[in-house]
Amino acid sequence: MAKKKDLLFKEAKLAELIAGDRRLLQLLPRLGIGLGFGDRSVEEVCRMNNVSADLFLILCEIYTNNDYKPDSNELKRIDMSGLLPYLKASHQYYLEERFPHLEEHLQRIIKACGPKYGPMLSNFYDEYKREVMRHIKYYEEEVVFPYIEALLKGQRNESYRIDEFEHNHTNIQDVLDDMMNILLKYLPGDILPKERVEISLDIMELSDDLHRHSVIEDHLLIPYVESLENALP
């Protein structure tokens, strides 16, 4: 296995980065980077798409390297204006694509479970979905992001500060992991086994994605917003 870390520099070919870790592919649509990038380097592709190559490489580090913690001095030098649109696009992807996809599979499994196990699985998922919506949609999208957008316009809303940020993704991720354990280990084996394998693979991917997403919020977004707060008089 090639050491992925060595590939993360601006002159590297984008296609090689992605070959080194397929999860990086998820970053492209969220940053508005289109396909058909040929053999161009990270720097060229980023420039063509108006994305900061530094920000792109930090996101790549977070996705490929479990121990990576961005250096706070380095962050100060980087253009972070693309971060908020990136996070919004990620949320949209989770809410409009991943969760509905998961739900579709799950509904079939719930149906196949019959009256004995179906309703409880359905309750379990509904409760989970409420929690996801509460955090991502009603908290981050409706409280945190508008607050940041106002800061960017030079306005401060005194009713909120970023140090109150709820680090709630761990919970979202925990329940997702629980769901996978229930599907793999505890539901009777004869209920739609193929579908359950498929959905479990999706859950593993989503759980990892959500974990990286919370690292991005904790280690990029919070310092960035703090610097915006401090810059205002």
Next chain:
Amino acid sequence: MRNRVIICEASEIITNGLAEIIDSMAQYDVVARLDTPEHLSEKITSSDANLVIIDPLLLGFHNKDFLLQLGKEHPNLIVIALVTSCLDHAMLNPYNGFIEINDTRSRIISKMNEFAQCDTTKKADDVELSKREIDVLVAVAKGMMNKEIADMMNISIHTVISHRKNITRKTGIKSVSGLTVYALLNNLIDEKELL
């Protein structure tokens, strides 16, 4: 006490690299290097090893059974996973800890020192929930708070929390709603009791 280490890994490059780092530590000696787990148990006995570092992929899907057996034969043995590729971390649960292939020298050294002190009583074989744990699980599934459970069972909150930790470790389920589903699936609780 000096720690006596066996490395069990198919790649000679990785084995020798790791052995070099471990041998450089004052309290550790690498006493054997194996490229398959076949005679691992005999080797542990003959070399009086207390710590084994093994690539989980060498054990494949027999992972848990093998470790269970090993734990029975050598009750004080510490078993560390050597992670050389992308693995689901759930696969690492039966181990006392893990080292990753891209860990730095200093990280490996600090991990090794932690492992040497780890509690070997937490073994892969206690996956069954105890009677007390089942009582706590049922109460959690019914939506009771730690304080209420403690009062009902006449135990301290601290004990309730420690039962809950064990339940999560054994079942792999962390959330209350997940534990409720687990309790229902295992017929520990009736749906009607939830209303």
